[in-house]
Amino acid sequence: MTGFGGSAQSWSLVAFCAVVALTLLLCVLTGPEADDLAEFYTGYRSLSPLRNGLAVAGDYISAATVLTIGGIIALCGFDGIVLALSALLSLLLLMFLLAEPLHNTGRYTMGDALARRHPARSVRVTACLVTLAALVPMMVVQLAGVGELLAYVLGFNDAGMKNGCVAGAGVLMISYAALGGMPGTALVQIIKTVALLGSGLVVSVLILRAFDWQPQALFHAAARQSGADDAYLTWGLQYSSSPHPALDMASTQCAIVLGGACLPHVTMRMYTAGTPRQVRRAMSWAVSSVTLFVLMLTLICTGATALVGHDRITAADAHGTTAYLLGARAAFGAGLSRPESLLFATVTTAVFLTLLASVASMTLACANTLAHDLTASRPVPWAPARELALARCGALAVGIPTILLAVLAQHRSLQPLATVSFTLGASAIAPALLYTLFWRRYTRTALLATLIVGTLSVLALAPGTTLVSGTPLSAFPDADFDWFPYNTPALVSVPAGFLAGWLTTVLAGRRAADRERSRYASHEHHLLTGPPPRRSP
Amino acid sequence: MSFDIPDLPSERSSYERRSPTWSTGPEPDGTRPAGPRSGAHRTLRLLRRAYRWHRRVATITALGYFAAFLALTVKAPSLMARPGPGGLPTGLLLALAQIPVTWLAVLLYEAAAHRFVDPLARRARRHLRAPAPDREQSP
Numbered sequence: 023m024t025g026f027g028g029s030a031q032s033w034s035l036v037a038f039c040a041v042v043a044l045t046l047l048l049c050v051l052t053g054p055e056a057d058d059l060a061e062f063y064t065g066y067r068s069l070s071p072l073r074n075g076l077a078v079a080g081d082y083i084s085a086a087t088v089l090t091i092g093g094i095i096a097l098c099g100f101d102g103i104v105l106a107l108s109a110l111l112s113l114l115l116l117m118f119l120l121a122e123p124l125h126n127t128g129r130y131t132m133g134d135a136l137a138r139r140h141p142a143r144s145v146r147v148t149a150c151l152v153t154l155a156a157l158v159p160m161m162v163v164q165l166a167g168v169g170e171l172l173a174y175v176l177g178f179n180d181a182g183m184k185n186g187c188v189a190g191a192g193v194l195m196i197s198y199a200a201l202g203g204m205p206g207t208a209l210v211q212i213i214k215t216v217a218l219l220g221s222g223l224v225v226s227v228l229i230l231r232a233f234d235w236q237p238q239a240l241f242h243a244a245a246r247q248s249g250a251d252d253a254y255l256t257w258g259l260q261y262s263s264s265p266h267p268a269l270d271m272a273s274t275q276c277a278i279v280l281g282g283a284c285l286p287h288v289t290m291r292m293y294t295a296g297t298p299r300q301v302r303r304a305m306s307w308a309v310s311s312v313t314l315f316v317l318m319l320t321l322i323c324t325g326a327t328a329l330v331g332h333d334r335i336t337a338a339d340a341h342g343t344t345a346y347l348l349g350a351r352a353a354f355g356a357g358l359s360r361p362e363s364l365l366f367a368t369v370t371t372a373v374f375l376t377l378l379a380s381v382a383s384m385t386l387a388c389a390n391t392l393a394h395d396l397t398a399s400r401p402v403p404w405a406p407a408r409e410l411a412l413a414r415c416g417a418l419a420v421g422i423p424t425i426l427l428a429v430l431a432q433h434r435s436l437q438p439l440a441t442v443s444f445t446l447g448a449s450a451i452a453p454a455l456l457y458t459l460f461w462r463r464y465t466r467t468a469l470l471a472t473l474i475v476g477t478l479s480v481l482a483l484a485p486g487t488t489l490v491s492g493t494p495l496s497a498f499p500d501a502d503f504d505w506f507p508y509n510t511p512a513l514v515s516v517p518a519g520f521l522a523g524w525l526t527t528v529l530a531g532r533r534a535a536d537r538e539r540s541r542y543a544s545h546e547h548h549l550l551t552g553p554p555p556r557r558s559p
Numbered sequence: 560m561s562f563d564i565p566d567l568p569s570e571r572s573s574y575e576r577r578s579p580t581w582s583t584g585p586e587p588d589g590t591r592p593a594g595p596r597s598g599a600h601r602t603l604r605l606l607r608r609a610y611r612w613h614r615r616v617a618t619i620t621a622l623g624y625f626a627a628f629l630a631l632t633v634k635a636p637s638l639m640a641r642p643g644p645g646g647l648p649t650g651l652l653l654a655l656a657q658i659p660v661t662w663l664a665v666l667l668y669e670a671a672a673h674r675f676v677d678p679l680a681r682r683a684r685r686h687l688r689a690p691a692p693d694r695e696q697s698p
Contacts, residue, residue: 100651104632107657111625114661118617118668122610238645255648256640257632268633275629279622298680302672306665313661320655550606551684 030351030358033367034175041371042194045210045378049202052209057407062203063130063390067296069205073212074300075307078291080211082113082283082308083218083315084380085164086440088373089171093342094260095323096335096349099248101260101271102323106316108275112282113312116289117305123459124292125301126552127545131387132286132451133395134293136458139545140466146395148473152454153286153391155477156446157384158424159439160285164381165192165428166436167343171377174344175370185429191378192425198382199389200417204294207382214379215311217372221350222318224365228353229325240321243328254327261509263493270508277512281447284455287380287387298552322349329353340495341435347373385417385424392416435497438489442480445512449519450476457523459549462542463535468526476519483511599686606679613676617668624660628653 054061069077087109095102128135133149168191169184178184198207233239241255248254261267283289295301326335326349338344350369354362393413397404404412431439454472457464483506484490490497492504506514527535632639632650639650 100648100654103651103654104629107654108625110657110661111621114621114664115618117665118621119614238647241647241651252640252648255651257636257650271633272629275625279625299672299677302669306669309665310662313658317658546607547603547683547687550603550610551680551687 029360029363030366030370031175031177033363034370037367037371038172038374041375042378045213045375046194046197046201048209048213049198049206052205053201054203054205054410057405057410059130059406059409061205062410062413063394064294065203065205065208067294069208069294069304071295071300071303072307073208074291074295074304076215076311077208077211077294078113078288078304078308079311079315080215080379081288081291081383082109082312083215083376084160085167085373085377086160086380086436088218088319088346088376089167089343090163090341090437090440092319092323092346093335093339093344095320096326096345097248097332097342098260099244099250099254099324099327100256101258103320104257104271104275105278106319108278109282110309110312110316112279112284113288113305113309115279116283117302117309120284120289120455120459121292121301121305122298122552123549124289124455125295125298126549127459128289128293129553130290130293130394131391132289132455133391133398135289136454136469137395137398138548139458139464139541140469141399142466143399144470145466146399148470150391150395152446152450152473152477153395154388154420155481156285156443156451157287157388158420158427160443161381161384161388161420161424162427162431163436163439163443164377164384165195165424166432168374168377169428169432170339170343171347171373174338175347175374184432188428188432189425191381192421192428195378195381195385196417196421198378199385199421200414202382203413204290204386207379207386208291208294210375210379210382214372214375217368217375219311219314219318221365221368221372222315222322225350225353225369226318226321226325229321229329229349232325232329232353237321240324240328244324247329247331248327249332264488264509265507269513273508273513273516274510276516277441277445277448277510279448280452280516281444281449281512284447284451285443286391286451287383289455290387290390319346322346322353325349325353341437385421388420389413389416392419435489435495438484438487438497441487441489441510442484445484445510445515446477446480448512449480449515450474453519453523457527461527462539463527463530464523465527465530465534465538467530468523471526472519472523475522476515479515479518480511483514487511599683602679602683602686606676606683609676609679613668613671617664617671621664624657628657 091102091106091109094105124135127138131149132153133146136149137145165188169188172187173179173184198210202210229240230237233243245251245254250259253259257271258267261270264270292301295304323345326345329352330348335342335345335348338348347370351366354366358366390413393409393416397409397412450473453476454469457472458469486504486506487508487510488496488504489509490504491499491501493499639653640648643649643652
């Protein structure tokens with residue numbers, strides 16, 4: 023099944039094991055003390071901007087980005103590139119709009135940021151549930167990808183082995199999150215970002231060299247090899263089967279631009295910087311790194327189509343998820359010398375690490391919200407050691423069902439699950455955060471309405487989309503219950519989320535508005551200037 | 560890495576730099592305003608306005624460019640398919656141009672924040688330090 027040679031496989035296996043052992047060791051070494059909540063949740067806000075920025079970039083470049091968007095670039099060309107750009111725009115908007123206010127108002131979790139204005143148990147519990155609903159599908163996507171990726175790179179085809187790989191990777195991610203906390207996962211993310219950017223840069227240079235340093239030659243060759251000719255370089259290939267291609271494209275982009283960077287595992291990194299200025303600097307590094315990555319992803323995946331051809335990419339995987347690896351392999355030429363095998367093993371290891379690290383961060387975000395948001399509104403706060411133990415149990419409680427779901431889902435198309443996550447971010451989390459941070463009249467009922475209506479509309483519409491059933495590339499290709507003929511539910515759910523918040527606030531009346539205004543005014547200095555800087559002990 | 564953010568002046572040195580007059584305000588540095596609240600409130604108001612403009616301009620520019628690009632892609636496919644320099648379609652070139660534009664946007668955003676927002680934020684924080692700093696219940 024795999025086209026990789028024996029030496030590349032053995033090097034990859036050695037590198038995987040080394041990376042797993044090394045990162046686990048580092049996680050244990052950097053992990054927090056048994057009763058140190060601030061360190062577990064934020065690492066004392068002591069990460070330098072560069073390191074924090076690399077960690078944010080690491081969180082943001084999930085395996086879904088590398089594999090799914092990479093596949094769409096390889097198969098559909100222009101449409102995939104626009105998707106990658108909208109993911110980049112999402113992070114840029116996070117930097118421009120939300121990063122500093124979030125840092126100033128939040129402490130450990132998204133629930134903190136929302137509950138600063140509306141301190142209530144209901145707000146925290148809803149924030150916790152929405153966090154879980156947004157992140158668990160994404161974790162299933164990443165974990166299910168591990169089995170397929172390892173099977174592909176190491177060249178086995180046994181279903182039991184794949185399940186074993188998923189379970190093993192799942193146990194690893196729980197350990198990263200539970201043992202390392204925020205400092206540990208940040209370190210894993212930094213290693214991953216450096217590995218991914220470094221290896222990607224080498225492969226991009228190799229691909230450009232193969233086309234005499236002429237990017238236009240690369241794109242023309244890819245168009246020829248894609249089987250679609252000029253359509254590969256223009257709009258519409260991905261949405262060709264859709265009855266309303268323009269609306270479909272607009273709603274997909276909207277979901278990614280609004281939702282991508284609002285997901286709690288990305289926003290939780292805003293709390294790990296010391297001052298608003300450091301958040302901004304960290305986000306500059308993060309956006310710069312992700313921009314570089316988008317450029318490399320475009321070159322490598324277009325290179326895959328140009329060098330390997332559309333047919334071999336779809337033969338390896340119908341959605342092209344292995345395009346990034348195929349492109350990297352093809353860039354090295356036919357035979358692999360020992361240094362080339364080693365370099366190629368770095369590429370596969372970087373992707374493997376991407377899968378592990380993104381799941382670990384998401385597990386941590388879920389564990390944090392379970393432990394912190396569910397206990398923060400108690401009249402007598404829990405002892406730090408107890409809350410920390412609860413966070414670690416939370417990692418286990420979220421991790422184990424996720425592993426089971428990933429084992430069940432790994433042979434199906436994972437795109438709908440990733441779409442649910444992004445759309446939930448865009449329909450519930452983005453409006454809730456924007457309104458809470460910037461709209462004076464926003465009431466608590468409206469906040470709950472935004473979160474609940476946004477989430478429920480996504481969960482209700484998602485099963486009816488064309489990614490779930492009705493087309494040969496759906497998750498259930500044999501079934502046909504696609505009553506909502508679009509790729510994502512965003513077309514309805516995003517306006518629903520925003521409207522629910524707006525209507526509930528407007529209908530609340532003048533007295534409620536005045537009350538909220540004065541409450542906002544009392545919090546405003548905090549929103550603008552942030553918490554006093556903390557000395558790391 | 561192939562890119563870097565040029566060194567902006569550090570936080571300390573910007574104390575020496577001349578700040579825009581509206582950010583330093585009428586009262587000279589170091590003296591408390593006569594009224595108990597007027598100085599702090601004025602600074603907060605200025606800071607709010609600076610943040611708001613900073614955020615609005617940045618967000619509308621970024622979103623506007625992308626929305627215009629998407630609208631052109633969908634509504635004027637023939638224009639976007641017209642070959643540009645290098646024989647590549649104009650749409651693809653406009654898409655790829657967003658990569659350097661993003662780097663530029665980050666640099667401009669940082670520089671503008673450093674010039675217009677940071678001095679005010681520092682002043683607001685100094686004003687607020689006078690009363691006891693409040694922080695939601697600490698662990």
